[in-house]
Amino acid sequence: MTAGRGLRPYLSFFRIRFLCGMQYRTAALAGIATQFAWGAMNLLAYRAFYAADPSAFPMTLEQISCYVWFNQAFLTLFMLWFLDADIFAAIRDGGVAYELIRPLDLYRIWFVKNLATRAAKVTLRCLPILVVACVLPKPYGLTLPVSAAAFLLFLVTMLLALVLVVAFCMLIYITTFYTMNPLGVRIVATSMCEFLCGAIVPIPFMPDGLRRVIELTPFAAMQNLPFRIYSGDIAGTELVQGIVLQLFWIAALILLGRLMMRHALRRVVVQGG
Amino acid sequence: MKLYLRYFSIHFKSQMQYKTSFFLTLLGQFLTAFSTFLGIWVMFTRFRAVDGFTYTEVSLCYAVVLMAFSLAETFFRGFDTFPRMIGNGEFDRILVRPRSPIFQVLAAKIEFSRLGRLLQAVLVFAWAIPRSGVDWNAANLATLVGMILSGTFVFAGLFLLYAGICFYTLEGLEVMNIFTDGGREFGRYPLSVYGEGVLRFLTYIVPLALFLYYPFLALLGRSESLLHRICPAFALLFLLPCYLFWRIGLRHYQSTGS
Numbered sequence A: 001m002t003a004g005r006g007l008r009p010y011l012s013f014f015r016i017r018f019l020c021g022m023q024y025r026t027a028a029l030a031g032i033a034t035q036f037a038w039g040a041m042n043l044l045a046y047r048a049f050y051a052a053d054p055s056a057f058p059m060t061l062e063q064i065s066c067y068v069w070f071n072q073a074f075l076t077l078f079m080l081w082f083l084d085a086d087i088f089a090a091i092r093d094g095g096v097a098y099e100l101i102r103p104l105d106l107y108r109i110w111f112v113k114n115l116a117t118r119a120a121k122v123t124l125r126c127l128p129i130l131v132v133a134c135v136l137p138k139p140y141g142l143t144l145p146v147s148a149a150a151f152l153l154f155l156v157t158m159l160l161a162l163v164l165v166v167a168f169c170m171l172i173y174i175t176t177f178y179t180m181n182p183l184g185v186r187i188v189a190t191s192m193c194e195f196l197c198g199a200i201v202p203i204p205f206m207p208d209g210l211r212r213v214i215e216l217t218p219f220a221a222m223q224n225l226p227f228r229i230y231s232g233d234i235a236g237t238e239l240v241q242g243i244v245l246q247l248f249w250i251a252a253l254i255l256l257g258r259l260m261m262r263h264a265l266r267r268v269v270v271q272g273g
Numbered sequence B: 001m002k003l004y005l006r007y008f009s010i011h012f013k014s015q016m017q018y019k020t021s022f023f024l025t026l027l028g029q030f031l032t033a034f035s036t037f038l039g040i041w042v043m044f045t046r047f048r049a050v051d052g053f054t055y056t057e058v059s060l061c062y063a064v065v066l067m068a069f070s071l072a073e074t075f076f077r078g079f080d081t082f083p084r085m086i087g088n089g090e091f092d093r094i095l096v097r098p099r100s101p102i103f104q105v106l107a108a109k110i111e112f113s114r115l116g117r118l119l120q121a122v123l124v125f126a127w128a129i130p131r132s133g134v135d136w137n138a139a140n141l142a143t144l145v146g147m148i149l150s151g152t153f154v155f156a157g158l159f160l161l162y163a164g165i166c167f168y169t170l171e172g173l174e175v176m177n178i179f180t181d182g183g184r185e186f187g188r189y190p191l192s193v194y195g196e197g198v199l200r201f202l203t204y205i206v207p208l209a210l211f212l213y214y215p216f217l218a219l220l221g222r223s224e225s226l227l228h229r230i231c232p233a234f235a236l237l238f239l240l241p242c243y244l245f246w247r248i249g250l251r252h253y254q255s256t257g258s
Helices: A003-021 A025-052 A061-073 A085-093 A096-100 A106-135 A148-179 A183-196 A208-216 A224-230 A237-266 B002-016 B019-046 B055-087 B090-096 B101-108 B112-131 B138-169 B174-178 B181-186 B196-204 B208-212 B214-219 B226-252
Strands: none
Touching: A003 A106, A025 A061, A025 A106, A025 B174, A025 B181, A061 A106, A061 A224, A085 A096, A085 A148, A096 A106, A106 A148, A106 A237, A148 A183, A148 A224, A148 A237, A183 B019, A224 A237, B002 B019, B002 B101, B002 B112, B019 B055, B019 B112, B055 B090, B055 B101, B055 B112, B055 B138, B055 B181, B055 B208, B055 B214, B090 B101, B138 B174, B138 B208, B138 B214, B138 B226, B174 B181, B196 B208, B208 B214, B208 B226, B214 B226
């Protein structure tokens, strides 16, 4: 099978999922308003902390503003608790058998499906939030990137972060082959990982010991990296390190996912009916 | 009331049939709330105070809003599934029964797994109450209980409003989450943190501050005003427009026909 032909079916999976996700426009509109309010409230809280003690604040107000608005705008791209219910259902009720008889790679199908759902959601939501955030007065709005290079790296690491997030979610799906009940793994993913990847409080705010540990985990290579590259909070050697770690984690998680999946599929029992 | 208790025990028994699922959901609720608390902790490893409020004081504030919310969510979240009730015609069945629709919607769903959040609130209270420096005399205890109860009913009012809107839209409005889930998340800091404008809005329009902020000042001894202490009672007035909105919506209700 040539590379070109080999990719085409996955592209159509991507397209179908993407178009499907684009259908929910009203929901997106309501979502945007909600997310905007959340971003604003978060920012007001940070402002109060900044006023309390500017010297203890690990970022500038501009940087935290960018971080908060990106966090809201790209929420659906990076949220770890957003998992595909269809996949869990397929594993549980045996629908996975239909996917297995296709002459395609299951890991890849699920991977592109997840990429597409997230991409569709974010396409609907991010622009309005970003536009409004741009026109907000300094320092509460979205500023321009610190340099053209930073912007380019922001885009690249953002894409890589998305791949990493999906690779991580794949591990959750595959674990369900073993546990059958997705609830347990999901709960850990939904609660603690959100905290670790800096969705609740940006990683620079964390106490030093904890921060150093988190920075080595895959969680720091998710939204944390691109958002802070954009505003110049991560630059120089730290930036190079960050990208190397990001690439390492992508390779590691995909490899692990594939191995786990091969093992799981060898012992998978599809209950009839 | 007797009927509600019947529903209560039925829901309890049915949810206890799936014990693993129940306890995992409970754990999930607990951990999600816990990560919010971790967020507060992280901020206070750097900052000694925000807007003049210390870590223990903020924790106390968080415990109040969390407890009020989880109580409301356990007993009044029947309204949360209301769009589905309208959508699948179940509400039509409710209307033909000889009991108040509000009662039936409430009794249709009691989520005990939400008590995971309540557990979190209890633990934070246990931690913060002795450390807060508040003199726990009868008046202050009564204020605290008043805050929690009033908060429960304000959140219930918001849920009712949400359901009332469904009569027109036939689907849930995510926007309402700003005040329900958002109230829970942002209520973790005393509301003055968010600035004058937000505080005023949350006083006069959606009265979260009436049970969360002003009596809190009285509790900490920062306000001598009796008015601040009895604010939670005024917050209950919020139920009135919510109920009216529900009544008007109900009169306009046309079945979806399914």
